Amino acid sequence: MPITTxxxxxxxxxxxxxxxxxxxxxxxxxxxxxxxxxxxxxxARTDAHTVLAAxxxxxxxGTRDPEDSWQQHFADTFKEGYGLGDPAMIEILVRExxxxxxxxxxxxxxxxxxxxGRLDQRFFGAHTYRRTCFAGDxxxxxxxxxxxxxxxxxxxxxxxxxxxxxxxxxxxxxxFGFDLDTGVRTAIYADAxVLAAxxxxxxxxxxxxxxxxxxxxxxxxxxxxGCRLADLELVQFHPSGxxxxxxxxxxxxxxxxxxxxxxxxxxxxxxxxxxxxPERMELSTxxxxxxxxxxxxxxxxxxxxxxxxxxxxHLDKAVILERLPRMYRQFLDHQLLDISTTPMEVAPTxxxxxxxVVVDAETxxxxxxxxxxxxxxxxxxxxxxxxxxxxxxxxxxFGRRAGQAAAAWARDRTTIKRPAAxxxxxxxRLASVIKRGDEFARPLQRDLRDLMWERCGVVxxxxxxxxxxxxxxxxxxxxQQVDVSPTAEGHADLAHLLDLQASLLVAKxxxxxxxxxxxxxxxxxxxxxxxxxxxxAKTLEVSMDDRELRVGSRALPEPAPELARLAALxxxxxxxxxxxx
Numbered sequence: 226m227p228i229t230t231x232x233x234x235x236x237x238x239x240x241x242x243x244x245x246x247x248x249x250x251x252x253x254x255x256x257x258x259x260x261x262x263x264x265x266x267x268x269a270r271t272d273a274h275t276v277l278a279a280x281x282x283x284x285x286x287g288t289r290d291p292e293d294s295w296q297q298h299f300a301d302t303f304k305e306g307y308g309l310g311d312p313a314m315i316e317i318l319v320r321e322x323x324x325x326x327x328x329x330x331x332x333x334x335x336x337x338x339x340x341x342g343r344l345d346q347r348f349f350g351a352h353t354y355r356r357t358c359f360a361g362d363x364x365x366x367x368x369x370x371x372x373x374x375x376x377x378x379x380x381x382x383x384x385x386x387x388x389x390x391x392x393x394x395x396x397x398x399x400x401f402g403f404d405l406d407t408g409v410r411t412a413i414y415a416d417a418x419v420l421a422a423x424x425x426x427x428x429x430x431x432x433x434x435x436x437x438x439x440x441x442x443x444x445x446x447x448x449x450x451g452c453r454l455a456d457l458e459l460v461q462f463h464p465s466g467x468x469x470x471x472x473x474x475x476x477x478x479x480x481x482x483x484x485x486x487x488x489x490x491x492x493x494x495x496x497x498x499x500x501x502x503p504e505r506m507e508l509s510t511x512x513x514x515x516x517x518x519x520x521x522x523x524x525x526x527x528x529x530x531x532x533x534x535x536x537x538x539h540l541d542k543a544v545i546l547e548r549l550p551r552m553y554r555q556f557l558d559h560q561l562l563d564i565s566t567t568p569m570e571v572a573p574t575x576x577x578x579x580x581x582v583v584v585d586a587e588t589x590x591x592x593x594x595x596x597x598x599x600x601x602x603x604x605x606x607x608x609x610x611x612x613x614x615x616x617x618x619x620x621x622x623f624g625r626r627a628g629q630a631a632a633a634w635a636r637d638r639t640t641i642k643r644p645a646a647x648x649x650x651x652x653x654r655l656a657s658v659i660k661r662g663d664e665f666a667r668p669l670q671r672d673l674r675d676l677m678w679e680r681c682g683v684v685x686x687x688x689x690x691x692x693x694x695x696x697x698x699x700x701x702x703x704x705q706q707v708d709v710s711p712t713a714e715g716h717a718d719l720a721h722l723l724d725l726q727a728s729l730l731v732a733k734x735x736x737x738x739x740x741x742x743x744x745x746x747x748x749x750x751x752x753x754x755x756x757x758x759x760x761x762a763k764t765l766e767v768s769m770d771d772r773e774l775r776v777g778s779r780a781l782p783e784p785a786p787e788l789a790r791l792a793a794l795x796x797x798x799x800x801x802x803x804x805x806x
Contacts, residue, residue: 232652236414237263238635239628240400242387243421243443245273246365246620247600247627249372251419252379254628260635263413264381265402267437267720271366271373274423274438274601275620278365279479279551280349281357282617284326285319288339289346290354295319297353300792302615303784305351306579306608307747308762309456312784313586314605318615318622325621326358334371335360349613351510353795357614362479362551368617385411386720387442389651390418390450390596393642397450397595401651408716410655412648416635417595419627420447421620424578424601425457425731430678431466431475431574439578440724441731443602447582448730448769452592455604455764455779456580457731458739461611461748462683464514466574468530473559475574478552482537482569483507485548489518490534490568491526497533512610512748515573519683522572532572537564573683577616579607579748580738583766589627595634599627604764609747658722662708666721669707673700673728681736686753687743693736701729734767737776741765 239255241248244266256262266273285293298319303310330336330344336358337345346355360367387402391412399415422443427434448454465478483489489507491497501517502509509517518533527533537545542565545553549564556562556569581604582591589597600620607615680693707722742765744758745751766777783789 231410232648233409233411234414235263235411237261238416239419239631240265240413240415240417241419241421241628242400242446243273243423243600243602244268244270244381244383245275245421245423245600246368246372246617247624248273248419248421249369249376250621250624251421251599251628251631253372253376254625255419255632256376256379258629258632258636260632262379263415264376264379265385265387265400265413266381266383267386267405269383270381271370273369274434275369275617276366277433277435277477278368278617279362279477280481281347281359281364281614282326282368282621283349283352283356283612283614284322284358284618285356286323286326286344286346286358288343288355290356293354293356296788296791298356299784299788300795301352302606302612303608303788304792304795305610305612307610307757309459309608309746309764309781311586311605312782312788317586317626318606318619321622322618325618325625329368329371329621332371332375335367337361351612352614362481365617368621386723387446388655388723390446390593391643391647391651392450392593393644393647395451395594396642397593398641398643401648401655403655403716403719405717405720406715408711410652412651414643416638416641417597417631419631420582420591420596420598420602421600421624421627422446422602424581425728425735426460426575426578428674428677428728428732428735429460429575429682430674431572433463433466433475433477433574433576437720437724439601440728442724442727444581444731445727447591447593447596447598447602448734448767450593450596451769452596453583453766453768454581454734455583455766456738457578457735457767458742458749458765459579459609459747460575460735461511461577461579462515462573463576464511464518464573465535465571467559468528468532468570468572470559476555477574477576478535478569478571479549480511482535482549482552485537485544486540487535487537488539489514490536491521492528492534493526495526497521497526515683516750518571519573527572528570530570532570534568535571536568538566538568540565577601577611579609579611580604587626588630589623590630597627597631599623609749659709659711659719661710662706664703664706664708666707666718666725669700669704670721670725670728673697673725673732676700677732681739684750684752685739686751687740690736690740694733697729697733697736704729734774737767737774738765741776741778
């Protein structure tokens, strides 16, 4: 069944691309402002990547620790990001998170509460005080389902793939895409667009993202439309992901396992964290534990599936079932392994994109007029290491701001150009990739993920990164020959090719940033530049000029002196009793 060449036209005030927490919160804000809104997403409304966020959402409520303050939350976030976070964005986040979380609670989010009815809060790693609200170990799902209920009256097109942003003369006027089931193509005209399409962690061999999400397609959409991307090399690698079976490799093994007393061993039976952080052991910082696991594996002390061993079997099984029920079921379902008796084999996994689209702190506006962005697709908040619990807060705070700003722009816009030639060109570009070929997208996606893991993974060096560029160029050439043959069963192979093309572009931008950042800072480990370089306390930006990627840099503004002093005073915190996810 060939894909239809007919083009449907749809027009709205505000188009939201992405149906996760950031996208739904933007849609709610725009609708509340009186705009006609449409949300499009590749997945179902309640199945976006947000559902995988487990631990909690940060807000200074003072429930457990009344002495907490937004200033301290700022200082913790700025320090954990190794000074690369945008002070303006961080301040907005920490000031507005309390009201945003209370709002979610008022909308019915099932956050845990104290006996007196106030929202409970727990410790997360690198937080001075307890400020993380939570709903068991499924906070992300609780937040997304709450937003889905709140947005029930807002139209949404599921299984819709956006192939490109529509723009002319520096202004965005919508997006072009197709239905994954029917192949019907649609030009969606919009007075304003919000991009909330996630990160790029699926570019790595082991990733906590699921298949066909976080492929960098949102970042690619923005880059091809003239926007800058920043700090893509800053990718957080979680210390523990599953190693097998193949289809779920990288799936997160929560740090709560270590928080409850889990111990890490290599294949020789050595509890190796004693050689990396003898005081904090398995409760060391995420980047340090990830590096330790990686070093043990690459030094030949890994297990049969390329991992190290995380053992919780010394705890009573009743305790494991009470404290770690999801992990118990996860290993039983996928490996027939009982973690109460047998160690888990784990390895580092790409977990979160700290870099992304450059946005204005106040409005979330991008370099393309009429285009706004929020959530993991953006850069600015997290610097070189994300503070646990800040990601969900970011989606809500900046999702709301993006929706409000997009609505204001849509209301005030008096004229808008919608050249038919731009839509026709988008249609032709989509049609041009539907052809017979000798290659297939899935194997090339795997090859790219292997390449990024080996050459731009937990530890990088210049030689390996340059080899990555050569490999990416070779895969890009092979991608020209991918077979795309839509059938009555759907158009998944077309989506796989488009994901691959986006991933190749964003992978190249990531590697270029990693080459330019000749230092070790936070999550970015350069074996050939092992020291932090104060001259590189700046954001590295990638832009596209005549189809070529260019790397530049931009100095970050300094935080207010009193906030900088507070960040400098933060000691290394005792991790006892703190989750770090």
